[in-house]
Amino acid sequence: MEITAQTAEQLRLTAEEFELIKQKLGRTPNFTELCAFSGMWSEHCSYKNSIKWLKTLPRDGGRMLVAAGEENAGLMDMGNGFGVVFKIESHNHPSAIEPFQGAATGVGGIQRDIFTMGARPIASLNSLRFGNLKDKKTQRLLSGVVHGIGHYGNCFGVPTVGGEVYFEDCYHTNPLVNAMSVGIMQANKMVSATAAGTGNPVFFVGSATGKDGIGGASFASANITSDSVEELPAVQVGDPFQEKKLLEACLEVIETGAVIGMQDMGAAGIICSTAEMSAKGGVGMRIDLDKVPTRQKNMKAWELLLSESQERMLVVVERGKEAAVLKVFEKWDLSCSEIGQVTDDGLLKFYMHGQLEAEIPAYELVLGGGAPQYTREYKEPAYFAKIKAFDSNTIADVTELKPVAEQLVQIPNIASKRWVYTQYDSMVGAANASTNAPSDASIVLAKGTGKALAITVDCNSKYVFADPYVGGMIAVAEAARNIVCSGGEPIGVTNCLNFGNPYDPEVYYQFVKAVTGMGDACRKFKTPVTGGNVSFYNQNPDGPVYPTPTIGMVGILDDFSNRMTMDFKKEGDQILLIGKPQNDIGSSEYLHKLKKTEYSPAPYFNLEEELAVQQLVADSIKEKLINSAHDISEGGLAITLLESGFNQNLGFKVAAQTELRKDAYWFGEAQGRVVVSCSAQQAAAIIQKAQAAGVAITQLGTVTSGNIEVNGENWGTVGAWKEKYDTAIENLLAIEGE
Numbered sequence: 001m002e003i004t005a006q007t008a009e010q011l012r013l014t015a016e017e018f019e020l021i022k023q024k025l026g027r028t029p030n031f032t033e034l035c036a037f038s039g040m041w042s043e044h045c046s047y048k049n050s051i052k053w054l055k056t057l058p059r060d061g062g063r064m065l066v067a068a069g070e071e072n073a074g075l076m077d078m079g080n081g082f083g084v085v086f087k088i089e090s091h092n093h094p095s096a097i098e099p100f101q102g103a104a105t106g107v108g109g110i111q112r113d114i115f116t117m118g119a120r121p122i123a124s125l126n127s128l129r130f131g132n133l134k135d136k137k138t139q140r141l142l143s144g145v146v147h148g149i150g151h152y153g154n155c156f157g158v159p160t161v162g163g164e165v166y167f168e169d170c171y172h173t174n175p176l177v178n179a180m181s182v183g184i185m186q187a188n189k190m191v192s193a194t195a196a197g198t199g200n201p202v203f204f205v206g207s208a209t210g211k212d213g214i215g216g217a218s219f220a221s222a223n224i225t226s227d228s229v230e231e232l233p234a235v236q237v238g239d240p241f242q243e244k245k246l247l248e249a250c251l252e253v254i255e256t257g258a259v260i261g262m263q264d265m266g267a268a269g270i271i272c273s274t275a276e277m278s279a280k281g282g283v284g285m286r287i288d289l290d291k292v293p294t295r296q297k298n299m300k301a302w303e304l305l306l307s308e309s310q311e312r313m314l315v316v317v318e319r320g321k322e323a324a325v326l327k328v329f330e331k332w333d334l335s336c337s338e339i340g341q342v343t344d345d346g347l348l349k350f351y352m353h354g355q356l357e358a359e360i361p362a363y364e365l366v367l368g369g370g371a372p373q374y375t376r377e378y379k380e381p382a383y384f385a386k387i388k389a390f391d392s393n394t395i396a397d398v399t400e401l402k403p404v405a406e407q408l409v410q411i412p413n414i415a416s417k418r419w420v421y422t423q424y425d426s427m428v429g430a431a432n433a434s435t436n437a438p439s440d441a442s443i444v445l446a447k448g449t450g451k452a453l454a455i456t457v458d459c460n461s462k463y464v465f466a467d468p469y470v471g472g473m474i475a476v477a478e479a480a481r482n483i484v485c486s487g488g489e490p491i492g493v494t495n496c497l498n499f500g501n502p503y504d505p506e507v508y509y510q511f512v513k514a515v516t517g518m519g520d521a522c523r524k525f526k527t528p529v530t531g532g533n534v535s536f537y538n539q540n541p542d543g544p545v546y547p548t549p550t551i552g553m554v555g556i557l558d559d560f561s562n563r564m565t566m567d568f569k570k571e572g573d574q575i576l577l578i579g580k581p582q583n584d585i586g587s588s589e590y591l592h593k594l595k596k597t598e599y600s601p602a603p604y605f606n607l608e609e610e611l612a613v614q615q616l617v618a619d620s621i622k623e624k625l626i627n628s629a630h631d632i633s634e635g636g637l638a639i640t641l642l643e644s645g646f647n648q649n650l651g652f653k654v655a656a657q658t659e660l661r662k663d664a665y666w667f668g669e670a671q672g673r674v675v676v677s678c679s680a681q682q683a684a685a686i687i688q689k690a691q692a693a694g695v696a697i698t699q700l701g702t703v704t705s706g707n708i709e710v711n712g713e714n715w716g717t718v719g720a721w722k723e724k725y726d727t728a729i730e731n732l733l734a735i736e737g738e
Contacts, residue, residue, distance in 0.1 A: 003028050011038035017372060024364045032350070032358040035302040036365065039268035040275055043536050046371035049502040050534040053512055057519045057529040063491050064528055065187055072113040072193055072263065073181075074530020076492045078556060082449040083187035085119035088127075088180035088457065088496045088552040090535035095177040099144025103177050104152040105238040105310055110181040111156060112264035115247045116313060118191045118254050119183030123444045124153050126163040126179050127457045127496070127550045128420075131172030133412045133732055138167070141175050142420075149179070150423040155240035156247075160424035162442035164457055167412045173540040178496040178533075180552040182455055184446045191254055193263035195277040195285065195316045195342050200260055202274075202285055202340040203322075205329055206246050206312040208295040209270075212237045214306050242311040242334075249332035250313060256328065258321035265312040271305040271365070273314040274348055278362035279369050284347040287340035289357065301350060301357040316342060376502055378509040386599035387466055392585055395595055398663045402715050404594065405638045408667060409721060411593050414635045415728035438647055439565045440482035440631055441555065452563065454488030454555035460634070461546035466587045467602035468510045472517025472549055474602065474671055477610045478633060479553035480525045484614045485629040485674060487564040487621050488555030490525055493518075495532040495551055500544020502536045510547035518549060524607055527553060564621050566630035567647035573627055573703040574683040575652055577637070579613045579673030580696035583660045589634050590667035604670035609695075613672050616686075616695050625686050626676040636667040638710070640675045641700075645708070645718040646725065653709040654701035666710075677703055 001007075008018035011034060021037050022028055029037065043049060059068035063077040073087035091106025107124060114121045126149055131138040153160050158181070195202070253259060261281065263273045270292070274285050289304045299307075317325050322338070329336035343349070348365075350358040364370030398404050408414055441456040458479040464471030480490045495518065500507040522529055532552075538545045557563055568575075585591045586601040620626050632640045641652055656665050664670075678686060683699070690697035708715035715721070 001031055003031060003034055008034060011035060013038055013041060017041060020372065024370055030358065032302040032305065033360055035306055036271045036358060036360055039271055039306050040365040041371050044267050045272060046367050047534055048372050049374050049376055049536065050497070050511070051367060051373050052375055053515045057515065058522050059529055062526055062528050064530065066190070068529055069531045072116050074492060074494055075117065075190060076530065076554070077187060078184070078446065078449055078451055079558065080449055080451070081187055082446070083185055084182065084453060084554055085114050085117055085185060086180065086182040086494055086552065086554050087113050087531055088178055088494045088550065089533040090496050090498060091177045091179065092174060092498065092535050092538055095145055096174055099141050100148040101237055103145040103148030106177055106179045107149055107152040108238045108240065108243050108310055109266050110179045111158065111243065112266065114181045114183040115250055116191070116193065116262050116264045117185070118189050118251065119185035120251060121158045121181050121183040122446065123182045123442065123455055124158050124160045124180065125442065125455060125457045125552065126160065126177070127459065128163065128165045129171040129176035129461070129545070129548060130167050132169050133167045133729070135172065138172065139733060145175065145177055146420050146423050152238055152240045154425040156244050161444055162455060162457065165417050165420055166461065168462070168546060170540060170545045174538045174545055176498050176538065176545065176548055178498070178550050180457055180494065182453065182554060184449060189254065191259055191262050193277055193280065194261040195281040195283050196260055197318065197342055198283070198344040200319050200342045201317050201322055201338045202287065202342060203315045203317055203325065203336055204292055204312065204339045205315055205336045206334055207239065207242050207309060208293040208335060209299070209304060209307050209309045209312070210295045211299065211303060211307060212309055214303055214308070238310045245332045245334055246311050246313065249329050249334055253325055253328040256321065256324040258318050258324050260316040260318055262313055262315045265314060267308065269305060269307045270314070275362045275365040277314065277316065278348060279366045282346065284343040284345045284349070284362060285340050286343055286349045286351070288351050290353050291337055291339040293335045293337055301352050305350065376508045377505045378512050379505045380509055381506040383599060387601055390600045395585065395591065395597070397661045401638070401662060401666055401710055402713060404590065404667065406724065407594055408590060408635045408639060409642060409725050410728035411589055412729055412732065413589055414639055416726045417729065418726055419730045419733065437565045438567060439486040441486040441488060443486060443557070443563055452557040452560050454483040454486045454557060456482040457550055457552050458482065459548055459550040461548040462587050462592060463602045464510070464514055464549060465546045466600060468513035468547055469517040470602045470605055472514035473521040473607060474605050475549055475551045476518055476521035476525060476527070477605070477607070477671060478631070479551045480527065481614055481631045481674070483553060483555035484618050485564060485566070485631050487562040488557050490527050490553055490555045493522055493527045493529045493551055493553050495529060495549060497532070497534045498538050498545065498548040498550065499536055500539050504544070507544050514547055514549045521607065524611060562621055564626070564629050566644055567628055568644050568650040568652070568677050568703045569627040569648065571650065571703055571705045573677040574680055575654060575700040575702060576676050576678065576683060576686060577673060577698040577700050578616060578676060578690065578695060579609070581658065581660055581665055581698070582668060582670035583664045584670045585661070585664050585668045588636060588667060588669040590636065590663060603668065606672060610672040612693055612695050613674060616690055616693050617674050617676070620676070620686055620689065625682045626678045628677045630675050632669070632673040632675065634669065636669055637675070638666045642721050642725070644675060644677070646722045649706055649718055651704040651706045651708040651718045652701060653704050655711050
């Protein structure tokens with residue numbers, strides 16, 4: 001078979017990249033070698049269009065125990081000799097084509113990133129984006145994705161403790177499915193994804209290899225089109241029970257002391273794990289592909305290299321200790337086959353039945369090595385002109401608050417997601433502390449460490465669409481605010497950057513500015529970025545999805561007694577607003593969904609004010625001055641108050657003495673604001689602290705036994721509002737599904 005630039009283009013490599021490959025090899029690659037470059041130089045594996053900007057993020061300092069991106073996931077110091085391991089990744093394209101398996105294998109893949117380092121996963125989260133919920137296709141995708149996440153997580157035995165779900169028209173064809181996993185381990189027992197030691201055996205462990213998932217990395221690095229359904233083989237098939245066995249076996253085999261390095265076979269399969277482990281260790285490997293266990297006959301060398309069959313690991317073992325490793329995997333009834341050895345020449349040599357099929361320098365395949373890095377053109381999007389032209393004076397202020405609040409509380413982006421989360425096992429492992437006592441971040445006990453974790457995923461993509469730089473900062477700030485309001489100290493970030501086609505200068509502008517904003521906010525909050533994932537090519541036929549840089553953040557609760565929840569506790573408690581109200585309705589759910597205004601500025605945000613508000617809340621929690629804390633986000637102050645009352649069926653009596661617009665005060669989404677409740681005595685102390693810190697604070701009213709009164713108007717009982725909030729999504733699904 002003659003290999004040409006056209007062959008390369010069919011494998012999603014450019015003509016220029018084909019010439020670069022020939023230059024690096026000193027010859028024309030054969031088809032198997034070209035397939036290897038196709039997978040490893042895909043956007044999904046090489047970050048060739050993003051790495052320049054990712055390097056601008058704060059990537060060290062604080063509690064970091066490994067450099068960002070150096071291992072399968074981030075590792076940060078929890079204290080007491082323990083580390084927390086966490087990462088978030090996307091499985092968008094597979095979920096668009098086959099929602100159940102696409103979402104399920106996304107969950108499986110991110111769990112492997114955690115336990116391959118030696119950590120036991122203790123919590124899962126997810127961030128999901130779909131189109132209009134009234135649309136039949138959206139309902140099918142939602143149902144499949146939620147079922148897939150629930151099935152894999154429930155069977156695997158790790159609780160799903162939190163997440164977010166948004167519905168916007170731009171995600172109609174291309175939903176976003178971002179999965180996060182968090183684990184804990186003894187910090188000094190980390191296993192690196194590094195190969196070392198000439199002659200050390202290389203083992204393939206776990207499930208047999210099939211043709212599912214072939215080319216998945218390059219599939220994830222292209223636009224979804226009407227022909228994408230033809231690429232169904234690029235979607236992997238998962239087996240959570242097999243993964244549970246693999247988890248236990250991997251953690252047990254680490255204890256033997258025989259493991260030199262280990263990496264899961266995620267994107268790009270065997271070629272990825274062999275290349276990355278070898279390049280990192282400055283070594284090579286000789287691999288006999290005919291020794292790889294298969295579940296389909298007559299698989300070709302390139303198919304074996306690129307298959308993304310799930311529940312598989314590559315393990316480099318210290319020579320002479322093979323028996324101990326084999327014994328562990330035999331105990332767990334898992335395949336464990338020696339398929340090669342570590343070499344000292346830096347070359348990956350793949351054989352089939354003794355015949356050399358491919359020979360490639362490992363360094364030339366990988367990110368940070370020979371993989372290309374590009375600087376793309378970017379320019380301000382044309383739609384910014386519409387945002388700059390927005391004038392709030394053209395929007396009539398509300399006359400009656402209650403009817404607007406009733407509409408807002410039932411908007412799918414705001415309403416309870418119980419239809420989703422009741423399909424997830426949130427209690428397995430008995431470490432989830434948020435089930436009956438909700439807080440802005442999920443609280444998980446880190447058993448054996450004496451501490452707890454506060455975990456959240458956050459991004460309002462509408463804000464990022466309106467102003468990528470400010471929206472990127474807000475995503476980080478809201479994540480930190482959620483952790484602080486839960487009593488935690490934010491320590492680090494993982495991100496999942498979901499954008500459209502990077503070759504579109506307007507899309508690339510969104511990416512560059514969002515990353516810059518995230519970086520500036522992370523530096524301010526002292527939360528370095530431990531790693532994550534970039535997902536480009538998230539496009540609909542009408543254009544790209546909203547820019548969606550999802551932030552996964554982890555915080556520490558050194559003292560569990562500092563844990564804070566969002567719900568009002570006691571009738572008669574004072575309700576305070578920390579942070580300054582603004583005359584701002586930009587990018588709010590009220591403006592977008594009820595007033596049908598698509599183009600408006602991002603909501604008010606000031607990084608210094610945000611930090612001061614969060615510091616005041618954190619100090620007040622530690623000093624036992626407040627009984628509840630809930631930040632203001634989608635839906636504004638009115639929704640925050642309602643949500644604070646739901647858990648214990650407590651109402652509120654509040655009034656506003658303000659010259660601001662009514663809609664801005666009650667439904668605007670200006671950032672940097674938190675609603676707290678406390679006793680009258682505590683209120684005096686908090687007000688004094690706020691005044692000393694220069695932080696705006698407002699007395700809103702009091703907690704009631706269950707009735708709601710706003711500006712003297714009776715809004716009825718909190719129970720009636722909770723019924724609307726809880727049932728909005730399932731009612732919509734029931735009506736539209738008929």
